[in-house]
Amino acid sequence: MKYFANLKFFVYNLKYMKKYSVGVDLGGTKILTALVDKNSGEVISHIKKKTKKQKGPENIIKKLIESIEELLNESQIPLEEISSIGIGAAGQIDRENGIIIGAPNLDCFNLNLKEILTKHFTLPIFVGNDLEIAAIGEQKFGAGRDCDDFVCIFVGTGVGSAIIKNGRIIYGATGTAGEIGHIIVDLNGRPCACGAHGCLEAYASRTAIETRIEGALKKGRKSAIQDYLEPGKSITSSMIHKSIEREDELVVQCVTEAAEYLSGGIASVINLINPKLIILGGGLIEAVDYFYQKTIKKARAKSLPVPAAKIEFKKAMLGDYSGVIGAAFLEERKL
Numbered sequence: 093m094k095y096f097a098n099l100k101f102f103v104y105n106l107k108y109m110k111k112y113s114v115g116v117d118l119g120g121t122k123i124l125t126a127l128v129d130k131n132s133g134e135v136i137s138h139i140k141k142k143t144k145k146q147k148g149p150e151n152i153i154k155k156l157i158e159s160i161e162e163l164l165n166e167s168q169i170p171l172e173e174i175s176s177i178g179i180g181a182a183g184q185i186d187r188e189n190g191i192i193i194g195a196p197n198l199d200c201f202n203l204n205l206k207e208i209l210t211k212h213f214t215l216p217i218f219v220g221n222d223l224e225i226a227a228i229g230e231q232k233f234g235a236g237r238d239c240d241d242f243v244c245i246f247v248g249t250g251v252g253s254a255i256i257k258n259g260r261i262i263y264g265a266t267g268t269a270g271e272i273g274h275i276i277v278d279l280n281g282r283p284c285a286c287g288a289h290g291c292l293e294a295y296a297s298r299t300a301i302e303t304r305i306e307g308a309l310k311k312g313r314k315s316a317i318q319d320y321l322e323p324g325k326s327i328t329s330s331m332i333h334k335s336i337e338r339e340d341e342l343v344v345q346c347v348t349e350a351a352e353y354l355s356g357g358i359a360s361v362i363n364l365i366n367p368k369l370i371i372l373g374g375g376l377i378e379a380v381d382y383f384y385q386k387t388i389k390k391a392r393a394k395s396l397p398v399p400a401a402k403i404e405f406k407k408a409m410l411g412d413y414s415g416v417i418g419a420a421f422l423e424e425r426k427l
């Protein structure tokens with residue numbers, strides 16, 4: 093027995109001698125790869141590469157492998173000090189086997205990422221989803237640091253969430269819990285990419301807001317946002333922010349409408365799960381404080397009185413890095 097106890101201690105020490113880990117945020121538009129100091133959460137070095145799903149999964153894998161290789165070469169940290177490579181991808185994941193079951197934004201389906209990467213790297217490989225890694229990042233070093241009971245909601249191309257209860261992520265029976273974007277907010281509503289109608293993300297995502305603004309402009313409405321638009325380029329969170337500062341009627345209207353729906357979705361989450369804290373993140377939340385303030389005020393007003401009195405709201409704190417920092421800790425995940 094004593095032998096085993098000693099061995100366990102030795103293995104434990106060996107594990108914690110490894111100070112660093114690689115975290116990868118694999119998204120529809122970019123791959124962010126970072127070397128993370130696990131004690132401080134500091135990003136020691138990072139590499140950003142653009143992705144295009146049109147070029148297919150082979151291209152994404154090639155860029156992913158290149159990014160990790162470049163990062164390891166440039167950082168010059170000996171491999172013995174790095175414990176693992178963790179990757180979070182925007183999609184449905186088989187976490188036990190490291191397979192991307194379906195990631196429409198990456199055009200990857202039934203892709204055994206772990207198997208592919210194991211051929212290139214000697215480090216252990218862990219695969220998770222994008223919201224899971226963002227939530228782990230915020231839990232370790234961001235807005236969820238002192239809380240073991242929260243829901244992390246990110247607004248971007250879609251609307252996603254991760255639920256943390258007793259310090260652990262709730263994965264659900266099929267590993268797909270947290271799909272707040274597909275809460276149905278209008279029975280006969282707009283079509284959603286998932287095949288259903290009236291899903292929250294068809295109303296509250298950045299994409300939905302852009303579509304509303306573009307639609308109105310096509311119909312001839314005038315807006316301050318036209319001063320920032322460039323031909324062939326899409327609307328950005330910063331353009332929305334600048335237009336709201338100028339109190340532009342159309343942009344304020346579209347963002348207020350999105351906040352109305354998002355707050356409805358969040359109120360449903362508050363009533364159903366009764367968390368202590370809601371963390372809101374993503375480019376639009378970061379750039380447009382009006383959207384954040386409107387959403388949390390309305391969410392509190394729409395929730396049942398008892399949870400509404402206690403619920404706390406915070407903005408995500410780690411910005412672009414929440415995903416890579418969280419991915420570096422996928423190795424600690426308990427499934």
Ligand SMILES: [Zn+2]
Pocket residue numbers: 273274284285286287288291
């Ligand atoms: Zn949907």
